[in-house]
Every structure is written in structure tokens, then in C-alpha cells.
Amino acid sequence: MSDAGPDGAVEGDVAEELAKYDAVVYDLDGTLVELAVDWGTVASSVLDVYRDHGVEPPTKELWALLEAADEHGIGDAVEEAIALHERSGARDSALLALGARLIESSDESERAPPAGVCSLNCESACRIAVETHGLGDAIESDAIVGRDTVETHKPEPESLLAAVDRLGAAPGNALFVGDSPRDAAAAERAGVAYAWVSDLV
Numbered sequence: 001m002s003d004a005g006p007d008g009a010v011e012g013d014v015a016e017e018l019a020k021y022d023a024v025v026y027d028l029d030g031t032l033v034e035l036a037v038d039w040g041t042v043a044s045s046v047l048d049v050y051r052d053h054g055v056e057p058p059t060k061e062l063w064a065l066l067e068a069a070d071e072h073g074i075g076d077a078v079e080e081a082i083a084l085h086e087r088s089g090a091r092d093s094a095l096l097a098l099g100a101r102l103i104e105s106s107d108e109s110e111r112a113p114p115a116g117v118c119s120l121n122c123e124s125a126c127r128i129a130v131e132t133h134g135l136g137d138a139i140e141s142d143a144i145v146g147r148d149t150v151e152t153h154k155p156e157p158e159s160l161l162a163a164v165d166r167l168g169a170a171p172g173n174a175l176f177v178g179d180s181p182r183d184a185a186a187a188e189r190a191g192v193a194y195a196w197v198s199d200l201v
Contacts, residue, residue: 014101014200015105015112017195018112018113018175019112019113021113021169021173021174021175021193022113022114022167022168022169022170022173022174023113023114023115023116023164023167023168023169023173023174023175024112024113024114024115024116024174024175024176024177025115025116025117025118025143025160025163025164025167025174025175025176025177025192026098026102026115026116026117026118026139026176026177026178027117027118027119027120027176027177027178027179027180027183027197028117028119028121028125028126028129029093029119029120029121030096030178030179030180030197031096031098031099031177031178031179031197032095032096032098032099032102032117032129032133032135033090033093033094033095033096033099033129033133034093034094034096035086035089035090035093035121035125035129036088036089036092036093036094037085037086037088037089038085039062041085042062042081042082042085042086043060043061043062043065045081045082045084045085046062046065046066046069046078046081046082047060047065048081049069049074049077049078049081050065050069050072050074050078053072053073053074053077055072055074062082063120065078066078066079066082079122079148082122083122083124083125083148086121086122086124086125087122087124087125087128089125090121090125090126090128090129090132091128091132093129093132093133095133096197096201097201098177098197098200098201099133099135101201102115102135102138102139103133103134103135103137103138105138106137106138112138114140114143114167114168114169115138115139115140115143115167116139116140116143116144116145116163116164116166116167117130117139117143117144117145117146117163118145118154118159118160118162118163118176118186119145119146119147119154120146120147120153120154120182121146121147122146122147122148123144123145123146123147123148123149124146125146126144126145126146127141127144130144140166140167142166143163143166143167144163145159145160145162145163145166146159147159149162150162154182154183154185154186155182155183155185155186155189156186156189157186157189157190157191159186160176160186160187160190160192161190161192164190164192171190171191171192172191172192174192174193175192175193175194175195176190176192176193176194176195177194177195177196177197177200178194178195178196178197179196179197179198184196
């Protein structure tokens, strides 16, 4: 296990620190890649779904709208409205510095710990982004977990725990790298060490 700073960030040489873990799970958007998605437009699309079904939106916040959709019987329609933007945005996404470093490490003789993805984006968009940027050699395909892969999504811990389990690691020996308070909360709830991507690039 590695030492961490007061905010939970991994300190020291990145490669050496990552090597102390049995598995590393990465958030996708904002961590490995930047999806070409206007989230304000996505929220507007979801609000349209609510209105088209005669449902008064309880909020204008995208993820709260998603979480409330099932109780109104429009979960599938809202999910697809979001996923449509995400899949397109994944195809046009930009590779970020940590994603590029992960690709480089997969080409080196000393391999980094097995890696997976735990994302609030839908699984299909995650897979498109991984394929688009040639991350397939660095990311275990079975350990790509999106918000629709298991029953709950971040900040609930199940999706992160699923990715860790699929990498054959125990939560206490895994690291989650992300870029948001939601990511940090998921790691804390899962009992997984956490590092901010900004501390690794």
C-alpha cells in the first residue's frame, strides 16, 4: 500500500506508486479522455424527454434527472437520451495526458498493475473511447464498468467494486483515480484508495 497525502492523493513517483497496488481503476471522462459532450445540451435533451412524457421535471440537474427517471417510468428513455450524446462524444473525444501515459506503460517491459474503468458514462461510450484511442492494451475489457453495467452508479460503491473484482483484486489493495468529488466519494464508500488525476500528471 502507498502513502497518501492528507487529501488522499498518492505522492511520489507515479509509476512506483501505482506499482504498489494490485489493480488500478480509472474514471474515464476528465481522467483518461475528454468526451466531446456539451452537458448543458444533454440536460436539455433529458428535460425534453420528461416533457414529452407529460412529467414535470423535479430539477434541471442532469444526474438528478437520471436518478428520478425510473420512478416516473421514463428511465430507459432518459438513459438513451444521455447515451446518444455520450457515444457520439466518445468518438470525437480527446486523449488526456494520463490516458497517453497509460498507453505508454502498456508498451513497457515492466507492466503496470492491471487497469479498469469505472465511469458515470454509459458502458458503450466507455468502450468506444477505449477503442478510439487505442487504450485496449492498457485496459482490461472485462473491467470496463459504466453507469449501466451494474444496478447503481457512482457515488454508490457497487460499480467501482465490480471493476476491482473483475481485475482480481481486493478493495484494500486497489487504487481509484478520478477527477471529481463523486469519484472520491465512491472510493471512500468502497474502501478503495483514491488519487486525484491532477496529482498524477
